[in-house]
Amino acid sequence: MFSKVLIANRGEIALRIMRACKELGIETVCVYSTADKDAPYLKHADEAICIGEGPAKDSYLNISRIISAAEVTNADAIHPGYGFLSERADFSEICRSCKIEFIGPSPEAMGKLGDKVEAKRYAKAAKVPVFPGSEGAVEEADEAAEIAEEIGYPVIIKAAAGGGGRGMRICRNEATLRTNIAKAQQEALAAFGNGAVFIEKFLEHARHVEVQCIGDKHGNAIHLWERDCSMQRRHQKVIEEAPGPGIDRKKIEKVCEAAARLVKSADYSGAATVEFLMDADQNFYMLEVNTRVQVEHPVTEYITGVDIVKTSILVAAGEKLPYKQKDIHVNGHAIECRINAEDHTKDFMPSAGGIETWRAPGGLGVRLDTHACAGYRVPPNYDSMIGKLICWGEDREAAIARTLRALEEFEVGPIKTTIPLHAELMQNSDFRKGGVDIHYLERLLKSASGV
Ligand code: MV4
Helix, strand or coil, X not given: CCCEEEXXXXXXXXXXXXXXXXXXXXXXXXXXXXXXXXXXXXXXXXXXXXXXXXXXXXXXXXXXXXXXXXXXXXXXXXXXXXXXXXXXXXXXXXXXXXXXXXXXXXXXXXXXXXXXXXXXXXXXXXXXXXXXXXXXXXXXXXXXXXXXXXXXXXXXXXXXXXXXXXXXXXXXXXXXXXHHHHHHHHHHHHHHCCCCEEEEECCCCCEEEEEXXXXXXXXXXXXXXXXXXXXXXXCEEEEEEECXXXXXXXXXXXXXXXHHHHHHHCCCCEEEEEEEEXXXXXXXXXXXXXXXXXXXXXXXXXXXXXXHHHHHHHHHCCCCCCCCHHHCCCCCEEEEEEEECEEHHHCCEECCEECCEEECCCCCCEEEEECCCCCCEECCCCCCEEEEEEEEECCHHHHHHHHHHHHHHCEEECCCCCHHHHHHHHCCHHHHHCCCCCCHHHHHHHHHCCC
């Protein structure tokens, strides 16, 4: 097992990783930028080391500074968390060449599943359902038009290296498709350094359902069932829950098994999430694979009892997965609300600054993953998420009631947060019915603003 792990991240996920390490008897080094220098979560690390200025490129994205920090502190491994360097195959590779274990997939496995075109190839081979579309990248407009004719319009052009909704173009007819192919290639090259694009059938109304998987270095991979993350705005998830409301359990079991097969086929070790869109008839189509631990992992931890962060550290150290698929059962329901320092009544304007009031909720079935507290200053440099409220209930209705109760206990000021938005959503009749689609929240916000 590792003696010391360096955490190449900040905020709530840095704290989450420190907690897992502590329970495993592993010492921690947490890196920080000058914008985070007074953050109280750093006190939970055995060592904290400044790696540069506030802008992420000068600190949390600066590979040589992070590697130097690991070397001077004698860390055996680096946990990248999510965001920042977590999905960079080059970083995983540099860690390997410096003889520091990267807690996550090998650069090879990341190359196979992190690239959308490659991942789709592996998915087909593993019998994971995907959208009909091009076999690999498309080069020219004629080729694209031919494929679109076959699968039918509308189609969507996506960048192989894109993500988070960037580099996508919906085409409803041949003329639009033809003019957009070259544009999409140029844009992808400029934005991602990779001009490869592919096309697939575009699905208008869908739910976002993703499958948590985890693999080890001995060829084992299992799934930890699914999450529904349909409540989102501008590709930022707002609420996540597990299991997916109203989903046929026999059907989702097949999809989850296929996701685990995909992870296994890539010789993947560590946590991975296989994302799907689900249509109104509960057909599933894979979108992409996230090759890291995700923000919303706690809802899965709640319903399965598996500590995903701890397990990812164990498998990185070479241990076998401590679970077989048959050991993984769904128990109850969990909901996560992302608490952002934003004013949702002012178009989600960021609300950085000092926190004076912080009254945290608690009680049975309530988990608050946060680095914030009274006296904490939210720096303007990073993502506005300051915490996650995760509540468990015996069933979905109980989980919603508990989430609303916890939100009502939760007081934060004077900065604005998304707590009031979540309290509204917990009382929204469409959300309570279950099964809202990926466009629901944007439609709701538009109608509320009277546009
Ligand atoms: C799609 C799609 C419809 N059809 N692909 C958006 C982010 C990227 N991960 C994939 N995305 C989509 N791909 C096909 N073939 C609709 C979306 C999409 C979406 C997906 C998940 C969550 C929110 C979304 C919001 C808008 C569009």
